[in-house]
Amino acid sequence: MKNMSKGLKRRLGLALLLVISLLISACSPTKEADVKSTTASANEPYKIGAVLDISGNSSSLGVPERDTLLMMVEKLNSEGGINGHPVDLTIMDNKSDETESVLAVKTLIEKGSLAILGASSSGTSMAMIKTVESEKVPMISLAAASSIVEPTSDRKWVFKTAQSDIVMISKIISYLKKNNLNKIAFLYMNNSYGDNGKKALTAAVKNSGISIVAEEKFDANDKDMTPQLSKVKASEAQVVIVWAIPPSASILTKNFKDVGLTIPLIHSHGVGNQKFIELAQGAADDTLLPIGKLSVAQQIPDNDPQKKVLESYIADYAKKYNSEPNSFGGYAWDAFNLLVSALEKAGPDREAIRGELEKTQGFVGISGVFNMSPEDHNGLKEDSAVLVKVDQGKWKLIE
Incomplete structure (x- = not known):
């Protein structure tokens, strides 16, 4: 009995030591466990x-923007992401609709997005401003209207990469x-883009010796602008x-030739893609427009x-x-790279990202050299644009 008692005591002692050892291990993680934990944290994706506007009336804008973003995020992640963090990009189609x-x-913010890129057009961009301002989430629009970022006192969280209409x-x-x-x-679309163009032009011609002798508007869904152009033809x-x-x-450009107008036709940078030329069915030749330098x-x-x-x-896009x-x-390229640059410095902090965007200086992009400030959330001047002409279906630099 004595020997059995001693053996039992020995086994109980060993069991007790094992329990204590396991408790100590549980309370004190090994260095290897610490490394794994740190690595997991370091690789947390940036959302x-x-x-x-991938579908709907503005799809000719949204599709190349989507394709550019997909290409860029793939390239960035293949190169290690941002300071070791992969980028988790979610793209949503608003169907060229403001409510969408x-x-x-709202969906993207609820999912934890650190910043929002878009939208493609002025109206859909304007629709998002109230949400990003109230939620304090940085937004970089790809649209042109100056009112997207002005006044900056009411647009603290909003930036944009397309040259403003006034430029x-x-x-x-x-x-x-x-x-x-x-x-x-002056003929313009009956929407935010057109209205802002009218506002900018009206201000620009004041005291310039230039006068607007005819003014007509049309809707984005209109299929014939002949009535408006006939009035223009009868004017001075x-x-x-x-x-x-x-x-x-594009429809207006074709109608312009159909009614026999021979005076110069100048479009905005809103037609800066090959789709405009294709849809005009040969009528776009000799059209002038100010545009960024990419096309030439x-x-x-x-x-x-x-x-x-x-x-x-x-080269990257063609490949x-x-x-x-x-x-x-190009507007998407600029927005993505501006955001990546801000994230590299700020990390996953929305307020810090906003601050870094606002401090952007000398950033050489597709649309120009960006110099932003608390008073200027676009950062592009007239030297970011060139004047081009459509010549035999191609873009030709004029000045």
Whole structure:
């Protein structure tokens, strides 16, 4: 009995030591466990959301933007992401609809997106502003209207990459003065993009010696602008300026030739893609427009600071999609890279990301060299644009 008692005591002692050892191990993780925990934290994805006009009236804008973002996030993640963090990009289609834009941006914010890219057009971008401002989430629009980022006192969280309408109108005004064209007809879409174009043009011609002798508007879904153009033909207009996007911009261009107008036709940068030319069915030749330098990258001087960036984007896009990119894809390229640059410095902190975006200086992008500030959330001036002409279905640099 004594020996059995001693054996039992020995076994109980060993069992007790094992229990104590396990308890100590549970309370004190090994260095290996610490490494695994740290690694998991370091590889936490950075969530980014994008709301784009992939279908609907503005799809000619949203599709190249989507394709550009998909290409870029794939490339970034293959190279290690942002400081070791992969980027988790969710793209939502707003169907070129303002209500759908609001629903999409709310969904992305609820899913934890650190920032929002989009939307593609001015109206869908404007629709999202109230949400991102109230939720304090940085947003980088890909649209043109100045009112998207102005006044900055009411747009603390909103930035944009497309040149503002006033920048492009300044380019047009310079051309008009140089060619002694002082009586203009203005036609514009009945939406935020068109309204902002009208506002900017009205302000630009004031005290300039240039007058608007005819003004007509049309809806994005209109299939015939002949009535408006017939009124223009009967006016004293020496030049027609149009503020619209395809497909209506293309239909108007065809109607312009059909009614026999021979005065210069100047479009906005809203038609800066090959789709505009294709939909115009041969009528786009001789059309003028101010646009970013991407479409004429091979024609700009070699010492232009943007040239290498433009050529690199063109090569990457052509390799991926076997086609050439356009200005709208360029707006997405700029937005994505501006956000990546901010995330590299700020990390996953929305307020810090917003602050870094606002401090952007000398960022060489597709749309120009960006210099932002608390007073300027676009950061592009007139030197970001060139004047081009459609010549035999291709873009030709004029000045």
